[in-house]
Amino acid sequence: MTPPPTACAEAPADARTDADAVAPTADGTPGPASTVAPTAxxxxxxxxxxxxxxxxxxxxxxxxxxxxxxxxxxxxxxxxxxxxxxxxxxxxxxxxxxxxxxxxxxxxxxxxxxxxxxxxxxxxxxxxxxxxxxxxxxxxxxxxxxxxxxxxxxxxxxxxxxxxxxxxxxxxxxxxxxxxxxxxxxxxxxxxxxxxxxxxxxxxxxxxxxxxxxxxxxxxxxxxxxxxxxxxxxxxTTAAPAPRVRIRPERTRLGWAMAVYFGAQSLSGYAIMGWLAQLFRDAGYRAETAGLLLAGVTALGVPVALLMPTLAGRLRTLRPLVLSLTAFSTASYLGLAVAPHGLAPLWVLLLALGQGAFPLILTTIGLRARTAEGTVALSAFAQSTGYVIAALGPLLVGILYEATGGWTAPIGFLLGALAVQTTAGMVIARPRFIEDER
Missing domain, CATH: 1.20.1250.20 (MFS general substrate transporter like domains)
Incomplete structure (x- = not known):
């Protein structure tokens, strides 16, 4: 297949592909081969x-x-x-x-x-x-x-x-x-x-x-x-459904880039949820205050979760968002390593902004597929593979923390994961569709 002539974040409404012809209807039923899946x-x-x-x-x-x-x-x-x-x-x-x-x-x-x-x-x-x-x-x-x-x-x-x-x-x-x-x-x-x-x-x-x-x-x-x-x-009763075209993201560069980005950002997210309060307690905060600072990351993430997908849907390329999120997370990690006590609210704010990678990748799953079948295949592969990667986050941070007795090594590990995330982000930032990479 050839990509659509316009390089936009979503396929044009009248774009017709083989995958479109057999996509499920809005109610989840397979459409006949002679029609395009409805744009509900x-x-x-x-x-x-x-x-x-x-x-x-x-x-x-x-x-x-x-x-x-x-x-x-x-x-x-x-x-x-x-x-x-x-x-x-x-x-x-x-x-x-x-x-x-x-x-x-x-x-x-x-x-x-x-x-x-x-x-x-x-x-x-x-x-x-x-x-x-x-x-x-x-x-x-x-x-x-x-x-x-x-x-x-x-x-x-x-x-x-x-x-x-x-x-x-x-x-x-x-x-x-x-x-x-x-x-x-x-x-x-x-x-x-x-x-x-x-x-x-x-x-x-x-x-x-x-x-x-x-x-x-x-x-x-x-x-x-x-x-x-x-x-x-x-x-x-009207027409026999045509056999569906199987989409296999695991055989595509885009599929693996999506999985790595999802996994790297989830790895950091789970590590933060599991260990950030302990980091603040080690920095001299009381347990109650450390818990509130951790809750602040989630609370500040609410408006980010609402705005990030809207921004992603309007941009031709996602590179500015990918790089901005990397910058926020990098600044936060370095701040937590150097001055975790004095400027803790600032690091929490930057960390919440950096965690906007989660709503970004969820939006990108839809933007990088033309059809419902492509979306569910890409979603399943990216999330399933990504969660395997994510499971290592809290475990490895805990091992490094116990082995070194401090937070320099764990934060260095998270910065490394962020570098991997950014590299994958550059791949998924360019407008493309999983159906074209079969």
Whole structure:
């Protein structure tokens, strides 16, 4: 295939490719070979408003089960008598689940409409969160946590695809909205898990309350799944769907660059969430203040999460954003190494700006694919491979910290990861499409 004549961030509305011809419809059903996949908008004909509400509710759930557990880990360890090894497995489980189970999502979407898959994902999250607070067995707690995380892993992959299907000309705005919802859910769950647990006298309440939010997220997808089912039946009576063109990002330079960028920024993000408070405590801050500084990174990230995708969607090339984020993170890391106490609020602000790499890469997944099938394939590969890389972050920072007794070596490691991230960012910054690299 040849690229479209205009080098823009998104494909023109009338661009027709082989992949377009067999892309799923707005409801997640395969389109006939003779038509181009519809460019769905937020109009009522495609259920766009209901889809948007559903996406925002799903996004609110994407980290609540993880950060609420992190806030109550000491209580959970005591209540279930978790060994050190088991506690380490619990904290590493999210990245393992996101990597392994997220890779199955394209297979699921090829067989069932996206709305039905999301219903199953949110039900798995609901049931997993309920069961894990109802057990006294450490092994059952881990298994049911894995069930909950499986739902999150699938939803992680599906959201960029849904943006492409329903809001192809509002990619930045809608990605920003759901990324902001994700950030809000992360922050609220981390901040309120302990107070809820104290109010009800048990850590089980602090974890279990989020199952209700996951159950609510199921509701918008039920009518959408019914609509997709009807559309699929109608399609089978009018024309047989053509076989889909398989898109394999693992065989492309763009796919690997996306995976490395996602992995490097996630590695830094998980390392920061796991160790930044300890760095500030070592610098002389009280535990409460160190926790507030860590929370500041997430809180300041809310407006960044909203604005970054909008900026990315309007730029012809993403190089200015990639380099700016690198500059913010570099300045923050150097400041934390040299003067962690005196200018801590400034380093937190710069760190929050640098973490804008996360909403940027989520937006780029949609910008670097023409079709819904290309988006879900690229999303699955980038996130699954990226989370494997990300799992090394907290572990290696901890090893370097213990081995050296200071923060120079760990920060040097994060600067190295940032250099890798920037190199990959230069590759994904240029307008191109995964369908053209088959």
């Amino acid at each position: 908008t937020s109009g009522p004909a495609t259920g766009g408003l209901l889809v948007l509400v559903g996406m925002l509710l799903v996004a609110l759930n994407l980290r609540a089960a993880v950060t609420s557990l992190g806030a109550l880990l000491d209580e959970v360890r005591t209540g279930l008598a978790l060994s050190g090894t088991m506690a380490g497995l619990v904290t590493t489980l999210p990245t393992i689940a996101f990597a392994a189970l997220g890779a199955l999502t394209p297979w699921l979407v090829r067989r069932w409409p996206a709305a039905r898959v999301l219903i199953l994902a949110m039900l798995a999250l609901t049931v997993g969160q309920v069961l894990r607070v109802a057990t006294d067995s450490a092994a059952v707690f881990v298994l049911t946590s894995a069930l909950a995380l499986a739902g999150i892993a699938v939803a992680n992959i599906l959201l960029p695809m849904l943006v492409k299907q329903h809001f192809p000309h509002r990619t930045g705005l809608v990605t920003g909205a759901y990324t902001m919802a994700l950030t809000v859910g992360t922050t609220v769950a981390a901040a309120s898990a302990v107070p809820v647990a104290h109010a009800f006298g048990s850590w089980r309440a602090g974890l279990g309350v989020w199952a209700g939010l996951a159950a609510v997220a199921v509701l918008p997808w039920v009518p959408l799944a019914l609509r997709a089912r009807a559309a699929r039946r109608a399609a089978t």
